[in-house]
Amino acid sequence: MSWKRTADAVVIGGGMMGMATAYYLKRIGVNDVVLVEENTPASGSTGRCAASFRAQWGGALNITLGKACIDRFEHLAEHLDINLDIQLYQNGYLLVAYTESQFEQFKKNVELQNSMGVPSKLLNHAEALEICPGIEIGDAVGFSYYKRDGHADPMITNFAYYEAARRIGVRVEKFTKATGFKVGFGHVKGVVTNKGEVDTDIVVNAAGPWAGRVGALAGLNIPVKGERHELMATEPVDFGVCPTMLMSFEPDYYIFQRPHGSILAGCGPSRYRAEAAPFDDYALGASWNFMEHMAGHVNKLIPRARELRVVRQWSGMYDITPDLQPVIGESDELKGFWVNVSGARGFMFGPVAGEMVAEKIVNGHTSLPIDEFHWRRYAEGRFLVEPSVA
């Protein structure tokens, strides 16, 4: 197809955040929307993630968005008018507190969640074992649980947005890398790519972990970098070995079973990073340190999983921001240049953050609050506090 040199809006990045943004821009009323993706949709963090979602956050903004995302995932096929099964599985997150202070925080979180229409609850050991039989959690102090939290398939969900976007007329340019920007009088004027230039007054940088690098092409300091995180998957076994998402923030782990039977387990890099490739060079790869460390958690928590073989191990990039919160909004320095970065929760927040950014661009206001996520907060010395992250 021949290259078209103009667009009403250009979105950079074909992961969940970018694909959803492009879809909603078009759906809400922007006529000519182009998405440029250096590789293929879902080839970045999205296709490598655990694809879990939750409303069990400790901050009001995150609870609001988390809840909205669950509503969206539960009805995604109708919402997108597309016949795709995203393999949604909802049997809750069972959050584990190992200290009194963690459990005190859970109590505050649950109170706030309940006040915002999320009927999560605190559980004792017996109740936790009813949800997830056979786990060894004798050393835990307490638990919180919300049954609508869950997980889905990241590739299919990203593809659902890709297909829906294409059907309503978004032009998706694969293998197209943004290499620079045209600017003039403090406003973005176009995107330069390896395939050619596109003149436009609106750019959305949804390049996830690479958003800082993409911003730098326009001379902007977007505070986002990549941090490598690993996951492992076991051979499939009968469903029920770990029917809920078992998660702790300290120690940091998450373990769950996909409907096809594999148990997936992951954790942050700080505890095992020693042998790994440098964390600032965006190198992917899998480390023995992770495997040893993560297998230790699985073996301890789920005795029935001890004999299982690990069949796959991989890594992906978290899109890390200074306070581990989203970075969303229009640049104060370069008008028309928008950023939509999730702060390492882009699978779950993508559908709603994409819609909110599109609403803001088209209507100037949003139906859910996202203004707090603007990155000018860092220059103003404000960090957002979210107690429920590792």
Ligand SMILES: Cc1cc2nc3c(=O)[nH]c(=O)nc-3n(C[C@H](O)[C@H](O)[C@H](O)COP(=O)(O)OP(=O)(O)OC[C@H]3O[C@@H](n4cnc5c(N)ncnc54)[C@H](O)[C@@H]3O)c2cc1C
């Ligand atoms: C192991 C792991 C587990 C995770 N688990 C979860 C989870 O359970 N739930 C959750 O919500 N999140 C999870 N995350 C985080 C989640 O994966 C990311 O926050 C999310 O995928 C970010 O989506 P995105 O669309 O912003 O970025 P990406 O999916 O990375 O998409 C960005 C795209 O931009 C493209 N790009 C980059 N530079 C350019 C350029 N110059 N020109 C054109 N295209 C470019 C890239 O090729 C890429 O495809 C996890 C991440 C990892 C690594």
